[in-house]
Amino acid sequence: MLEMTHIKKIYRTISIETHALEDLSLSVKAGEFVSVTGPSGSGKTTFLNVAGLLDTFDSGSYILDGKDVSRLSDREMSQIRNRTIGFVFQSFNLIPDLNVFDNVDVPLRYRGLPATERKARIENALSMVGLSARVRHLPSQLSGGQQQRVAIARVLAGDPKLILADEPTGNLDSAMSREIMDLLGKINDNGTTIVMVTHNAECSERAHRQLHVFDGRIADVDRPRVVLGSPVATPGLTATLN
């Protein structure tokens, strides 16, 4: 589903050069549920941005759903984000002025689907997350858990092959977090690949595979001595993994 090889991402300002991703390689199979953990500044968000085509990278190659997405135009990347990827954000990222129905409708409109199909998809997605009765509510009239469920409905309506979740339970209490993780688990059971960045160990354990990002490199927690994309583990990473 997702094949990253020797990805490098460097942020440059006039005086500073920050190596956010350093020779990162990663393979995620279709249907997998992978969690990515790591300390602040380790490159988790950069990894997610690159994986979700929200940002470009400087070198390496990236195959997504069998297609080389290393050098695509802005328009092509938008289309892939719209059709192949679904995003779940830490702060839900709902449009505050739009009601639940219109929020779920946002990516479907960009896909150019006819109104009847959009309506059916939205109603089905909201039914799956248990919010059919809240279609006319504004985000501000919902709890955090409900808002995240709307965000997940927005993903479900698009029927993506890959879901990238950025700290999906980061702004929720433990009960709500479990609810959201259960929902993501069900979606994964239906065959959708999920890559989830999280700080939460409990959430991370719900994944099939746990990866750890450190200094812009990624390691498989289940196989701590191997730093993917790098022949030798860095001392810092080894210490963390041990």
Next chain:
Amino acid sequence: MPFGPIIRAMRHNRMRFAFIILEIAITLAIVTNAVNMILDERKKMLQPSGFDDDNLVSIAYQPFAPEFKEQSYVEALVQKDMRAIHSIPGVKAVATTYFLPWQGGGSSGVWKTDRFNGKFQAQLYAARGEIFQTLGVKVTQGRAFVETDTPVDSNVPTRVTIISRALAKKLWGNANPIGHVITNGEGATPRTVIGIIDDFYNPYAWNIGEFVLFTPGRAYDTTGAVFLVRTEPGAMKSVVAQLEPRLLSVNPGRVFRIVKISDLKDQYFSGGKLVIRAMTAIIIILVFITALGIMGISSLAVAERTKQIGTRRALGATRADILKHFLLENWLVTTAGLILGVIGAYGLNVLLVSKLSDVKMQWELVAGGMVLLWINGLMSTVPAAMRATLVPPSIATRSV
């Protein structure tokens, strides 16, 4: 087009959009009425008088010498004066008349005719000499005045008149006006129409600018006289320079006032020119302020919604989608303002018609104003909308 979600989202920022809608509406209402007034003023300025305005000059005198107290002396002097003026090189024609084109007034009266139902109002001017040659107007039907049309005794009323085509048409339609009689009251001497001039316009109250009666008569007495002089094209300067010396050589006991008709016309339209300048300034300022308002609101909308734009990009919006979103939002606001503005434009026009002007609003002006403000709104939104397209999708994952 995602009209529904945009309109529903705009409802949550009612006050902000209401302000800009109101601003656009007021701008349309004022701009269309200002343009209407400008066009009306320009129409008045471009209205041809039918006269040779650029080659006409009037010279009037006021006497201080004692011999002017005798009417017979004045009578003889006027004839000498006219011959003296005629002898100036470049003079084409001369007449005595109190009628001065573009003076913004003159004399008028209320009249009756043999067949017209009721009374009518028209301008009335006495003239002697080559009045129509001097004005540059042709008598197209009937005949011009001859010297015998003016009674020898100044107390005897004249019995003939030459009127404008517009007045003849108003009174008798397409029937032949020659021979018809006009009178200004019971017992008054009737005047028979002997000739028609096609072109005549002199701005006057009550919309009678095109209605005139010329009668043969003296435009002079013991208190002074007025001569209207027509020059050859290009001879105005030299004729004006010679007028006073020539007449002083006939009799030095008087003071003169010379006015070129082109100056009189400029003076008459000075108010109109001021209106045009003021209205033009108002239009520019209003359109500029509205553009600034739209730019401000658009910039604020983009600045406030940076994360939202990033989220939309993350969810698959292309840069073109983002551009379209902001332009569409502006188009809806502008259109709402313009719809309100159309009502305002006609409402303000009704108010102006009742208080100031008599010019009704033309729909073409309102349509033109709408197009102008649509373009203005679009152009004012483009900079902010273009900035919005540069918001990267990675903004969506930033926590701040």
